[in-house]
Amino acid sequence: xxxxxxxxxxxxxxxxxxxxxxxxxxxxxxxxxxxxxxxxxxxxxxxxxxxxxxxxxxxxxxxxxxxxxxxxxxxxxxxxxxxxxxxxxxxxxxxxxxxxxxxxxxxxxxxxxxxxxxxxxxxxxxxxxxxxxxxxxxxxxxxxxxxxxxxxxxxxxxxxxxxxxxxxxxxxxxxxxxxxxxxxxxxxxxxxxxxxxxxxxxxxxxxxxxxxxxxxxxxxxxxxxxxxxxxxxxxxxxxxxxxxxxxxxxxxxxxxxxxxxxxxxxxxxxxxxxxxxxxxxxxxxxxxxxxxxxxxxxxxxxxxxxxxxxxxxxxxxxxxxxxxxxxxxxxxxxxxxxxxxxxxxxxxxxxxxxxxxxxxxxxxxxxxxxxxxxxxxxxxxxxxxxxxxxxxxxxxxxxxxxxxxxxxxxxxxxxxxxxxxxxxxxxxxxxxxxxxxxxxxxxxxxxxxxxxxxxxxxxxxxxxxxxxxxxxxxx
Amino acid sequence: xxxxxxxxxxxxxxxxxxxxxxxxxxxxxxxxxxxxxxxxxxxxxxxxxxxxxxxxxxxxxxxxxxxxxxxxxxxxxxxxxxxxxxxxxxxxxxxxxxxxxxxxx
Numbered sequence: 001x002x003x004x005x006x007x008x009x010x011x012x013x014x015x016x017x018x019x020x021x022x023x024x025x026x027x028x029x030x031x032x033x034x035x036x037x038x039x040x041x042x043x044x045x046x047x048x049x050x051x052x053x054x055x056x057x058x059x060x061x062x063x064x065x066x067x068x069x070x071x072x073x074x075x076x077x078x079x080x081x082x083x084x085x086x087x088x089x090x091x092x093x094x095x096x097x098x099x100x101x102x103x104x105x106x107x108x109x110x111x112x113x114x115x116x117x118x119x120x121x122x123x124x125x126x127x128x129x130x131x132x133x134x135x136x137x138x139x140x141x142x143x144x145x146x147x148x149x150x151x152x153x154x155x156x157x158x159x160x161x162x163x164x165x166x167x168x169x170x171x172x173x174x175x176x177x178x179x180x181x182x183x184x185x186x187x188x189x190x191x192x193x194x195x196x197x198x199x200x201x202x203x204x205x206x207x208x209x210x211x212x213x214x215x216x217x218x219x220x221x222x223x224x225x226x227x228x229x230x231x232x233x234x235x236x237x238x239x240x241x242x243x244x245x246x247x248x249x250x251x252x253x254x255x256x257x258x259x260x261x262x263x264x265x266x267x268x269x270x271x272x273x274x275x276x277x278x279x280x281x282x283x284x285x286x287x288x289x290x291x292x293x294x295x296x297x298x299x300x301x302x303x304x305x306x307x308x309x310x311x312x313x314x315x316x317x318x319x320x321x322x323x324x325x326x327x328x329x330x331x332x333x334x335x336x337x338x339x340x341x342x343x344x345x346x347x348x349x350x351x352x353x354x355x356x357x358x359x360x361x362x363x364x365x366x367x368x369x370x371x372x373x374x375x376x377x378x379x380x381x382x383x384x385x386x387x388x389x390x391x392x393x394x395x396x397x398x399x400x401x402x403x404x405x406x407x408x409x410x411x412x413x414x415x416x417x418x419x420x421x422x423x424x425x426x427x428x429x430x431x432x433x434x435x436x437x438x439x440x441x442x443x444x445x446x447x448x449x450x451x452x453x454x455x456x457x458x459x460x461x462x463x464x465x466x467x468x469x470x471x472x473x474x475x
Numbered sequence: 476x477x478x479x480x481x482x483x484x485x486x487x488x489x490x491x492x493x494x495x496x497x498x499x500x501x502x503x504x505x506x507x508x509x510x511x512x513x514x515x516x517x518x519x520x521x522x523x524x525x526x527x528x529x530x531x532x533x534x535x536x537x538x539x540x541x542x543x544x545x546x547x548x549x550x551x552x553x554x555x556x557x558x559x560x561x562x563x564x565x566x567x568x569x570x571x572x573x574x575x576x577x578x579x580x
Contacts, residue, residue: 127541134548138555145559151566155575158559162509165552166500169516172545173493176523183532185541226578 008068026104071473082329088445117246144231156230163223171210177203228296237336277304312393318470320389327386330452334371355429382457492519
């Protein structure tokens with residue numbers, strides 16, 4: 001191994017460099033000009049996002065602990081795009097006076113979780129996977145408690161750190177059993193020798209439970225709604241899009257590579273989880289009044305759809321997952337962006353508060369409608385194609401009943417997404433959210449989301465290139 | 476190998492510790508005690524890793540290294556959790572979970 005090979009870890013190294021630069025810039029910035037750090041950090045991160053698209057070479061580092069593949073690079077790029085949009089959306093919130101002294105903390109914590117996720121996706125053994133997972137989780141708890149003056153934010157932080165610590169403990173217990181049975185923590189070794197004996201099965205159950213917490217699958221979802229409601233909107237969108245997306249990626253990778261020979265063992269588990277997650281997520285979303293809570297349950301339901309792609313267990317499934325998460329990044333961040341813009345301007349976060357929004361803020365209402373239609377999967381927008389390929393991959397493995405359940409759930413979800421649309425367009429209100437103009441950063445972020453919602457659905461070249469990369473990865 | 480102690484004894488201890496930790500996490504009402512329950516879980520995992528390594532695969536060190544990193548990460552996790560608990564204490568003047576109930580269905 002020579003030094004030149006380290007370029008394989010370009011995504012991680014660049015992010016580490018950015019984190020250090022922001023830290024140094026924070027030291028050398030005067031107290032009254034901390035706000036200059038916002039455009040500086042966003043600009044640096046945009047540069048990293050663009051550099052991420054340069055071609056990477058494949059290979060392994062550190063004796064197989066780190067696996068650099070084209071698929072991993074693609075996943076990291078998807079996450080980078082999402083984080084860039086979130087940073088742009090954060091601008092208005094960070095400029096408030098109460099946040100003036102901790103602007104760089106926000107960027108540092110977010111970037112460190114992203115570094116953790118990148119290592120997790122590229123992990124070649126369970127050790128790096130675990131370290132990455134924890135690096136990705138612990139700073140988010142600090143972020144969730146970022147609005148120290150609001151007791152709800154503090155509560156969200158403590159709930160997140162305790163439940164995620166329990167889940168990683170459960171996951172680790174599973175990993176220790178798998179290590180005991182297999183004698184290796186390397187993915188490549190485990191994949192070759194793994195057999196369905198009872199110790200591996202027990203370890204696997206613990207492993208799935210731990211991951212279920214991170215992706216918030218039913219019945220491991222109880223922390224989700226509370227944390228999403230209490231955390232600042234921006235952190236909620238980060239939790240529901242980026243960390244969920246990263247966890248789904250590595251879950252799919254581990255199931256498809258490490259536990260490949262045990263496919264028949266894990267398929268019933270994932271099947272049951274998928275049914276419960278879709279149905280219960282949807283049923284709870286029906287009765288929510290707070291928009292953040294509403295989007296939390298809708299994101300639980302979306303995680304259930306991602307499991308359909310995992311059940312496909314072929315290259316089409318992998319393609320569908322990456323493609324769906326890419327669309328989900330634009331769609332959900334569009335919806336969260338609108339919620340954040342309105343929350344920043346007027347503090348309204350309930351569905352009732354959106355009554356008559358179209359009269360005062362027509363552009364935001366149209367964008368919200370577009371995003372909700374995409375989440376529901378209505379044909380012309382990208383969300384439809386994302387769901388369509390997930391269903392196709394499940395159907396190609398013969399899960400027709402599951403696809404039927406999923407379609408029924410998609411129909412139920414249409415009802416509650418339309419409730420918000422009805423509030424905005426049809427319901428009258430005496431005091432609707434007053435008209436306001438959002439900052440240029442927020443507008444750029446929302447435009448990126450709209451562009452993504454349309455472009456990713458219609459540009460088949462995106463799907464084809466993801467397909468090609470997944471095929472190379474799986475075989 | 477440790478003379479006279481079969482591997483099952485260690486595994487029984489670690490499994491008991493794990494489930495005591497889970498039970499403590501669910502039943503305890505004090506946030507610090509909940510944190511201690513989590514430490515029990517993580518330490519049971521450490522026992523597992525070290526014992527599997529020592530008894531079954533004595534020619535390598537993967538389990539030992541895993542245990543060392545788990546200890547380090549547990550410390551990081553505990554420090555963030557305690558910081559957040561102090562934050563809660565400043566607001567509520569106690570750390571009983573019954574009072575951390577502003578968000579619920």
